[in-house]
Amino acid sequence: MQSLVQSAKVNSDSIIIDGLYYSYKGLDVFQDFAFKCESKIVVLRGASGCGKTTLLKLLSGNLTPSGAATMPSTAGSCLVLQEDSLFPWLTGTENITKIAHKPEREFKNHAMYRLLAGFIDRKACHMSYGQRRMIELFRAIVFRPRFLYLDEPFNFLDQGSMSLLVPFLQEASVTGTTVVLSNHHTDDGDMIKTANIFKFDGQFPVKSLHQLK
Secondary structure, eight states, rough: OOSBBBBOOSSSEEEEEEEEEETTTEEEEEEEEEEOOOSSSEEEOTTSSSSHHHHHHHHHHHHHOOBSSSSEEEEEEEEEEESSEEEEHHHTHHHHHTSSSOHHHHTTTTTTTTHHHHTTTSSGGGHHHHHHHHHHHHHHHHEEEEEEEEETTTOOHHHHHHHHHHHHHHHHHTTTTTTEEEESSSSSSGOOOOEEEEOSOOHHHHHHOOOOO
Protein backbone atom coordinates (compact mmCIF):
# COMPACT_ATOMS: atom_id res chain seq x y z
CA MET A 1 0.00 0.00 0.00
CA GLN A 2 1.12 3.54 -0.63
CA SER A 3 2.08 5.23 2.63
CA LEU A 4 1.92 8.89 1.60
CA VAL A 5 -0.51 11.02 -0.34
CA GLN A 6 1.16 11.85 -3.61
CA SER A 7 0.94 15.35 -5.01
CA ALA A 8 -1.90 14.77 -7.39
CA LYS A 9 -4.43 17.46 -6.62
CA VAL A 10 -6.71 18.14 -9.57
CA ASN A 11 -7.45 21.80 -10.25
CA SER A 12 -10.93 21.13 -11.56
CA ASP A 13 -14.57 21.27 -10.51
CA SER A 14 -14.93 17.59 -11.42
CA ILE A 15 -14.65 14.89 -8.78
CA ILE A 16 -11.75 12.70 -9.92
CA ILE A 17 -10.16 10.13 -7.59
CA ASP A 18 -7.56 7.55 -8.49
CA GLY A 19 -5.55 5.12 -6.39
CA LEU A 20 -7.15 6.11 -3.06
CA TYR A 21 -6.20 4.07 0.01
CA TYR A 22 -7.57 4.56 3.49
CA SER A 23 -7.56 2.29 6.53
CA TYR A 24 -9.20 2.72 9.92
CA LYS A 25 -8.32 0.60 12.96
CA GLY A 26 -6.96 -2.17 10.77
CA LEU A 27 -9.89 -2.15 8.32
CA ASP A 28 -9.06 -1.33 4.70
CA VAL A 29 -11.97 1.00 3.90
CA PHE A 30 -10.75 2.14 0.46
CA GLN A 31 -8.23 0.20 -1.59
CA ASP A 32 -7.01 1.44 -4.99
CA PHE A 33 -10.35 3.28 -5.19
CA ALA A 34 -11.15 5.10 -8.42
CA PHE A 35 -14.03 7.47 -9.12
CA LYS A 36 -14.85 10.09 -11.73
CA CYS A 37 -17.90 12.30 -12.13
CA GLU A 38 -18.27 15.58 -14.00
CA SER A 39 -21.79 16.32 -12.76
CA LYS A 40 -22.19 19.42 -10.59
CA ILE A 41 -24.40 17.43 -8.19
CA VAL A 42 -23.39 13.96 -7.00
CA VAL A 43 -25.39 11.69 -4.70
CA LEU A 44 -23.61 8.91 -2.78
CA ARG A 45 -26.11 6.26 -1.74
CA GLY A 46 -25.70 3.32 0.59
CA ALA A 47 -26.50 1.88 3.99
CA SER A 48 -25.10 3.37 7.19
CA GLY A 49 -21.49 2.36 7.77
CA CYS A 50 -20.65 1.66 4.12
CA GLY A 51 -18.06 4.43 3.76
CA LYS A 52 -20.07 7.44 2.55
CA THR A 53 -19.15 9.78 5.40
CA THR A 54 -15.52 8.64 5.32
CA LEU A 55 -15.32 9.51 1.62
CA LEU A 56 -16.78 12.97 2.24
CA LYS A 57 -14.24 13.57 5.01
CA LEU A 58 -11.40 12.46 2.72
CA LEU A 59 -12.61 14.72 -0.08
CA SER A 60 -12.94 17.74 2.23
CA GLY A 61 -9.56 17.22 3.89
CA ASN A 62 -10.98 16.30 7.30
CA LEU A 63 -9.27 12.90 6.95
CA THR A 64 -5.92 12.19 5.31
CA PRO A 65 -5.68 9.27 2.87
CA SER A 66 -3.10 6.55 3.47
CA GLY A 67 -2.24 7.12 -0.17
CA ALA A 68 -3.73 8.63 -3.31
CA ALA A 69 -2.54 9.28 -6.83
CA THR A 70 -5.31 11.76 -7.66
CA MET A 71 -7.70 13.66 -5.41
CA PRO A 72 -9.70 16.89 -5.89
CA SER A 73 -8.25 19.95 -4.22
CA THR A 74 -9.53 20.54 -0.71
CA ALA A 75 -9.16 24.30 -1.12
CA GLY A 76 -12.47 26.12 -0.89
CA SER A 77 -14.38 23.06 0.34
CA CYS A 78 -17.07 22.95 3.01
CA LEU A 79 -18.28 19.84 4.86
CA VAL A 80 -21.61 19.71 6.71
CA LEU A 81 -21.85 16.58 8.84
CA GLN A 82 -24.96 14.96 10.32
CA GLU A 83 -24.03 16.20 13.79
CA ASP A 84 -25.51 19.57 14.73
CA SER A 85 -22.78 22.21 14.48
CA LEU A 86 -24.74 25.32 15.54
CA PHE A 87 -23.77 27.10 18.73
CA PRO A 88 -26.94 26.75 20.83
CA TRP A 89 -26.55 30.10 22.61
CA LEU A 90 -26.36 32.04 19.32
CA THR A 91 -29.25 32.92 17.04
CA GLY A 92 -29.43 31.54 13.54
CA THR A 93 -28.25 34.88 12.17
CA GLU A 94 -25.32 34.96 14.59
CA ASN A 95 -24.37 31.38 13.68
CA ILE A 96 -23.94 32.63 10.12
CA THR A 97 -22.33 36.02 10.72
CA LYS A 98 -19.89 34.83 13.38
CA ILE A 99 -18.98 31.42 11.93
CA ALA A 100 -19.15 31.99 8.17
CA HIS A 101 -18.01 35.60 8.60
CA LYS A 102 -20.79 36.82 6.34
CA PRO A 103 -22.47 40.11 7.27
CA GLU A 104 -26.25 39.88 7.37
CA ARG A 105 -26.63 42.27 4.44
CA GLU A 106 -24.90 39.69 2.21
CA PHE A 107 -27.44 36.94 2.78
CA LYS A 108 -30.67 38.63 3.89
CA ASN A 109 -31.79 39.07 0.27
CA HIS A 110 -30.99 35.47 -0.66
CA ALA A 111 -34.14 33.68 -1.87
CA MET A 112 -33.69 30.88 0.70
CA TYR A 113 -33.74 33.43 3.54
CA ARG A 114 -37.54 33.65 3.21
CA LEU A 115 -37.84 30.02 4.27
CA LEU A 116 -35.95 30.77 7.49
CA ALA A 117 -37.25 34.25 8.33
CA GLY A 118 -39.72 32.94 10.93
CA PHE A 119 -37.01 31.40 13.15
CA ILE A 120 -33.58 32.63 12.03
CA ASP A 121 -33.41 35.17 14.87
CA ARG A 122 -34.19 32.60 17.57
CA LYS A 123 -31.39 31.06 19.57
CA ALA A 124 -30.50 27.68 18.12
CA CYS A 125 -31.44 25.95 21.38
CA HIS A 126 -35.03 27.12 20.83
CA MET A 127 -35.28 25.72 17.31
CA SER A 128 -36.45 22.29 16.19
CA TYR A 129 -33.89 19.87 14.73
CA GLY A 130 -35.30 20.52 11.28
CA GLN A 131 -34.99 24.28 11.68
CA ARG A 132 -31.40 23.96 12.89
CA ARG A 133 -30.62 21.76 9.91
CA MET A 134 -32.00 24.34 7.50
CA ILE A 135 -29.85 27.06 9.12
CA GLU A 136 -26.73 24.86 8.78
CA LEU A 137 -27.45 24.20 5.11
CA PHE A 138 -28.24 27.85 4.41
CA ARG A 139 -24.96 28.87 6.06
CA ALA A 140 -23.05 26.47 3.80
CA ILE A 141 -24.85 27.64 0.66
CA VAL A 142 -24.28 31.36 1.26
CA PHE A 143 -20.61 30.62 2.03
CA ARG A 144 -20.42 29.66 -1.68
CA PRO A 145 -17.69 27.03 -1.41
CA ARG A 146 -16.07 25.52 -4.46
CA PHE A 147 -16.99 22.04 -3.19
CA LEU A 148 -19.94 21.53 -0.84
CA TYR A 149 -19.97 18.12 0.88
CA LEU A 150 -23.22 17.27 2.68
CA ASP A 151 -23.54 14.23 4.93
CA GLU A 152 -27.19 13.10 4.99
CA PRO A 153 -28.50 16.67 4.50
CA PHE A 154 -32.16 15.59 4.51
CA ASN A 155 -32.03 14.17 8.03
CA PHE A 156 -34.60 15.81 10.33
CA LEU A 157 -36.37 17.41 7.35
CA ASP A 158 -39.92 16.55 6.37
CA GLN A 159 -40.90 16.00 2.75
CA GLY A 160 -42.05 19.58 2.34
CA SER A 161 -38.78 21.04 3.65
CA MET A 162 -36.77 18.69 1.44
CA SER A 163 -38.65 19.77 -1.66
CA LEU A 164 -38.05 23.43 -0.76
CA LEU A 165 -34.32 22.84 -0.18
CA VAL A 166 -33.56 20.97 -3.41
CA PRO A 167 -33.89 23.99 -5.76
CA PHE A 168 -31.27 25.86 -3.72
CA LEU A 169 -28.84 22.95 -3.97
CA GLN A 170 -29.42 22.96 -7.72
CA GLU A 171 -28.94 26.74 -7.83
CA ALA A 172 -25.66 26.42 -5.90
CA SER A 173 -24.44 23.93 -8.50
CA VAL A 174 -25.32 26.34 -11.32
CA THR A 175 -23.49 29.26 -9.69
CA GLY A 176 -20.15 27.53 -9.32
CA THR A 177 -20.40 25.05 -6.43
CA THR A 178 -20.00 21.31 -6.94
CA VAL A 179 -22.37 19.58 -4.51
CA VAL A 180 -21.67 16.05 -3.24
CA LEU A 181 -24.18 14.61 -0.79
CA SER A 182 -24.72 11.28 0.89
CA ASN A 183 -28.04 9.66 1.67
CA HIS A 184 -29.31 6.23 2.63
CA HIS A 185 -32.90 6.65 1.42
CA THR A 186 -33.84 5.38 -2.02
CA ASP A 187 -35.97 8.38 -2.98
CA ASP A 188 -34.32 11.49 -1.51
CA GLY A 189 -31.55 11.73 -4.11
CA ASP A 190 -34.05 11.22 -6.92
CA MET A 191 -35.62 14.57 -5.98
CA ILE A 192 -32.55 16.24 -7.50
CA LYS A 193 -33.19 15.66 -11.18
CA THR A 194 -29.79 16.89 -12.33
CA ALA A 195 -27.79 14.64 -9.98
CA ASN A 196 -25.67 11.63 -10.87
CA ILE A 197 -26.28 8.89 -8.29
CA PHE A 198 -23.65 6.33 -7.21
CA LYS A 199 -24.12 3.39 -4.85
CA PHE A 200 -21.84 1.75 -2.28
CA ASP A 201 -22.34 -2.02 -2.22
CA GLY A 202 -21.49 -2.31 1.48
CA GLN A 203 -18.40 -4.48 0.97
CA PHE A 204 -14.90 -3.60 2.20
CA PRO A 205 -12.50 -2.60 0.90
CA VAL A 206 -14.35 -0.23 -1.44
CA LYS A 207 -12.70 -0.11 -4.86
CA SER A 208 -15.37 1.49 -7.00
CA LEU A 209 -19.00 2.66 -6.96
CA HIS A 210 -21.90 1.57 -9.13
CA GLN A 211 -23.60 4.39 -11.05
CA LEU A 212 -27.40 4.25 -10.83
CA LYS A 213 -28.13 7.45 -12.77
